[in-house]
Amino acid sequence: MRILLVGAGGVGTAITRIAARRDFFEHMAVADYDPTRAEAAVAALGDAGSRFSAHRVDASDRAAVTALLTEHRCDVLLNATDPRFVMPLFEAALAGRAHYLDMAMSLSAPHPDRPYEECGVRLGDAQFEQAELWEKSGRLALVGMGVEPGLSDVFARHAADELFDEIEEIGIRDGANLTVEGYDFAPSFSIWTTIEECLNPPVVFEKDRGWFTTEPFSEPEVFDFPEGIGPVECVNVEHEEVLLVPRWVDARRVTFKYGLGDDFIGKLKTLHALGLDSTAPVTVASDLGPARISPRDVVAAVLPDPATLGDRMHGKTCAGTWVKGTKDGAPREVYLYHVVDNQWSMREYGSQAVVWQTAINPVVALELVAAGTWAGSGVLGPEAFPARPFLELLTAYGSPWGQREQ
Amino acid sequence: MRILLVGAGGVGTAITRIAARRDFFEHMAVADYDPTRAEAAVAALGDAGSRFSAHRVDASDRAAVTALLTEHRCDVLLNATDPRFVMPLFEAALAGRAHYLDMAMSLSAPHPDRPYEECGVRLGDAQFEQAELWEKSGRLALVGMGVEPGLSDVFARHAADELFDEIEEIGIRDGANLTVEGYDFAPSFSIWTTIEECLNPPVVFEKDRGWFTTEPFSEPEVFDFPEGIGPVECVNVEHEEVLLVPRWVDARRVTFKYGLGDDFIGKLKTLHALGLDSTAPVTVASDLGPARISPRDVVAAVLPDPATLGDRMHGKTCAGTWVKGTKDGAPREVYLYHVVDNQWSMREYGSQAVVWQTAINPVVALELVAAGTWAGSGVLGPEAFPARPFLELLTAYGSPWGQREQ
Numbered sequence: 140m141r142i143l144l145v146g147a148g149g150v151g152t153a154i155t156r157i158a159a160r161r162d163f164f165e166h167m168a169v170a171d172y173d174p175t176r177a178e179a180a181v182a183a184l185g186d187a188g189s190r191f192s193a194h195r196v197d198a199s200d201r202a203a204v205t206a207l208l209t210e211h212r213c214d215v216l217l218n219a220t221d222p223r224f225v226m227p228l229f230e231a232a233l234a235g236r237a238h239y240l241d242m243a244m245s246l247s248a249p250h251p252d253r254p255y256e257e258c259g260v261r262l263g264d265a266q267f268e269q270a271e272l273w274e275k276s277g278r279l280a281l282v283g284m285g286v287e288p289g290l291s292d293v294f295a296r297h298a299a300d301e302l303f304d305e306i307e308e309i310g311i312r313d314g315a316n317l318t319v320e321g322y323d324f325a326p327s328f329s330i331w332t333t334i335e336e337c338l339n340p341p342v343v344f345e346k347d348r349g350w351f352t353t354e355p356f357s358e359p360e361v362f363d364f365p366e367g368i369g370p371v372e373c374v375n376v377e378h379e380e381v382l383l384v385p386r387w388v389d390a391r392r393v394t395f396k397y398g399l400g401d402d403f404i405g406k407l408k409t410l411h412a413l414g415l416d417s418t419a420p421v422t423v424a425s426d427l428g429p430a431r432i433s434p435r436d437v438v439a440a441v442l443p444d445p446a447t448l449g450d451r452m453h454g455k456t457c458a459g460t461w462v463k464g465t466k467d468g469a470p471r472e473v474y475l476y477h478v479v480d481n482q483w484s485m486r487e488y489g490s491q492a493v494v495w496q497t498a499i500n501p502v503v504a505l506e507l508v509a510a511g512t513w514a515g516s517g518v519l520g521p522e523a524f525p526a527r528p529f530l531e532l533l534t535a536y537g538s539p540w541g542q543r544e545q
Numbered sequence: 546m547r548i549l550l551v552g553a554g555g556v557g558t559a560i561t562r563i564a565a566r567r568d569f570f571e572h573m574a575v576a577d578y579d580p581t582r583a584e585a586a587v588a589a590l591g592d593a594g595s596r597f598s599a600h601r602v603d604a605s606d607r608a609a610v611t612a613l614l615t616e617h618r619c620d621v622l623l624n625a626t627d628p629r630f631v632m633p634l635f636e637a638a639l640a641g642r643a644h645y646l647d648m649a650m651s652l653s654a655p656h657p658d659r660p661y662e663e664c665g666v667r668l669g670d671a672q673f674e675q676a677e678l679w680e681k682s683g684r685l686a687l688v689g690m691g692v693e694p695g696l697s698d699v700f701a702r703h704a705a706d707e708l709f710d711e712i713e714e715i716g717i718r719d720g721a722n723l724t725v726e727g728y729d730f731a732p733s734f735s736i737w738t739t740i741e742e743c744l745n746p747p748v749v750f751e752k753d754r755g756w757f758t759t760e761p762f763s764e765p766e767v768f769d770f771p772e773g774i775g776p777v778e779c780v781n782v783e784h785e786e787v788l789l790v791p792r793w794v795d796a797r798r799v800t801f802k803y804g805l806g807d808d809f810i811g812k813l814k815t816l817h818a819l820g821l822d823s824t825a826p827v828t829v830a831s832d833l834g835p836a837r838i839s840p841r842d843v844v845a846a847v848l849p850d851p852a853t854l855g856d857r858m859h860g861k862t863c864a865g866t867w868v869k870g871t872k873d874g875a876p877r878e879v880y881l882y883h884v885v886d887n888q889w890s891m892r893e894y895g896s897q898a899v900v901w902q903t904a905i906n907p908v909v910a911l912e913l914v915a916a917g918t919w920a921g922s923g924v925l926g927p928e929a930f931p932a933r934p935f936l937e938l939l940t941a942y943g944s945p946w947g948q949r950e951q
Contacts, residue, residue, distance in 0.1 A: 424838070425837055431831055
């Protein structure tokens with residue numbers, strides 16, 4: 140297998156470090172808008188970097204991406220950029236006759252009149268619209284294959300296959316006790332993406348009603364996370380699992396709740412009240428003259444790059460899927476989860492916990508695709524494939540998952 | 546008198562409307578970085594605009610400003626820009642042998658090691674350093690001559706001259722009950738300046754100790770404002786009066802407290818925690834390529850222009866000076882104040898209350914200078930001049946002030 144990795148930020152860099160220890164692929168070309176980032180990712184691999192090369196590419200330039208795929212004879216494009224670039228990369232992969240894998244799906248747009256009641260354009264809609272083209276080409280677009288979405292969807296499929304006869308609710312629950320020394324406020328993941336998922340109307344699925352939306356930060360609940368993280372207040376946010384899981388797994392209700400905490404929610408609400416979450420350009424004075432810039436890009440620019448904070452971070456992050464239903468006629472409630480301790484991921488891989496946890500899952504998935512264990516064509520979510528091989532390989536990577544009966 | 550007004554934003558435009566009704570000057574040249582703003586201000590005067598002309602000028606370009614003063618034979622430069630441009634305009638006026646008047650003083654810089662205990666560079670320091678040059682040239686720089694600083698300083702001088710024998714404390718107190726229809730958050734005054742004064746370490750004067758600083762938003766107190774505004778929580782902020790009043794008026798303590806309210810304080814704290822209050826340039830993508838921009842300029846760009854909100858605003862704004870001391874051996878406490886009702890200022894002048902209240906005071910002061918009632922040379926604050934003529938002329942302008950014994 141030959142891979143084109145687009146994006147050498149925090150997640151992309153962690154992908155190279157994880158993949159370098161595995162022998163399922165022949166070559167990985169690492170490309171970024173900023174070539175120094177791609178070069179730094181490859182250089183950091185040292186002797187283990189002989190199967191990697193660094194390149195420059197503009198992820199929004201379909202033709203350039205397709206040319207890079209062809210030039211390096213890549214079988215698959217692995218997208219590790221932010222969600223703005225999903226569509227150009229997804230389309231470039233198809234044009235280049237490559238498989239495609241991403242960790243976030245094409246963006247949503249709120250309902251024009253009833254944004255907090257009905258869906259407008261849903262996450263992934265633009266990708267699923269092209270499913271037939273992918274099926275015809277015999278190529279696989281494996282979408283939402285990070286940790287959340289990704290491993291969380293694998294957990295949902297595993298629960299349906301092996302742990303439940305009937306499922307009442309699947310609720311993805313994400314929480315952490317991470318702190319960053321020396322910063323008042325330093326998000327541990329891309330603020331651009333965090334704003335996108337937290338301020339968009341959260342989406343909920345109910346079997347009788349289909350997909351619908353609510354007010355941001357709705358239905359707060361305190362969820363008790365394992366391995367010493369403890370109780371964290373979680374609220375509904377927009378996330379791919381709610382769109383993916385019901386397509387392949389039978390459940391009466393699917394939700395996603397994120398353990399943001401009061402302080403973070405307050406800051407996001409302020410950004411929104413001021414209009415600083417907006418991606419619509421405004422004109423400001425610059426060294427180049429009056430320039431059109433996106434306020435959200437400025438928020439990202441003033442905050443520290445989360446990928447560089449690993450040395451100052453402490454604590455653990457937990458991603459997981461809570462499932463409620465029945466097995467053999469008896470009620471059952473299970474939380475399937477994956478915890479990463481920042482101290483461990485920094486020591487083992489030099490990557491902070493949140494980006495490392497995102498990065499390991501697409502590498503595991505690619506190894507399953509390379510082996511033919513996961514095979515298919517079209518636009519498919521992680522829950523379209525058998526879960527057990529994935530969970531076993533994840534454990535073999537040295538990163539086991541857990542199951543808690545509750 | 547011939548006047549060069551630099552700045553045709555909200556305050557500058559209100560100045561033209563107030564001045565157009567007075568006959569103490571011969572000509573007012575109105576200049577702005579954006580010539581369409583200057584033209585709009587003059588055009589709005591209609592038939593009353595014959596003594597006004599519109600021009601383009603970059604307020605940071607000393608030579609261009611001096612040339613404009615000479616070209617239009619101006620006796621005085623009236624600075625209605627934001628405080629970043631105080632020093633170039635102040636120096637351009639001296640070079641052009643004109644008097645100078647502003648409504649905010651040269652900017653402060655915090656103490657490098659003990660920002661919340663000691664002053665670093667104080668507001669106005671850079672201007673007072675040049676006092677001798679102004680004295681020698683026989684020209685007057687009347688600094689801090691808006692409403693606060695400005696009218697508030699006149700009140701302090703009036704209290705010292707006529708109402709008290711000994712003054713224990715002079716506390717400027719500013720509060721409002723303004724609301725803006727249709728906006729979650731819409732500051733009624735320049736957000737650039739509001740951030741500057743609220744997030745800098747607040748300065749306090751005590752006779753035994755001199756000037757010193759505290760933490761932002763310190764010493765909260767509820768002050769009861771007159772004319773139906775009622776009680777508002779006020780906190781210490783950095784303001785020119787604390788630097789000006791002790792130079793000419795004998796008081797044991799001088800403070801400035803602003804009625805910001807919890808919600809506004811929370812938003813300012815968030816901007817600060819994220820670094821969005823900063824004026825240090827960051828690089829972001831723009832239509833012109835990677836551009837260096839100031840995050841605080843972006844905050845200003847995403848918020849509605851306060852000068853345009855008059856039609857949606859409701860309520861009153863109050864500026865005033867609370868004085869505590871003794872008169873004829875008996876304790877006395879007085880609040881001298883000036884209230885503007887937005888409905889009135891919109892109907893009478895088409896200007897919203899906060900900018901109108903700032904704008905009237907420099908016009909009154911210029912009229913006193915033109916008449917020779919206020920005369921002097923050097924760098925002087927409003928309290929360096931007799932207060933009674935100012936207060937009488939303010940009343941004659943149709944905008945009376947009040948006095949409350951407490």
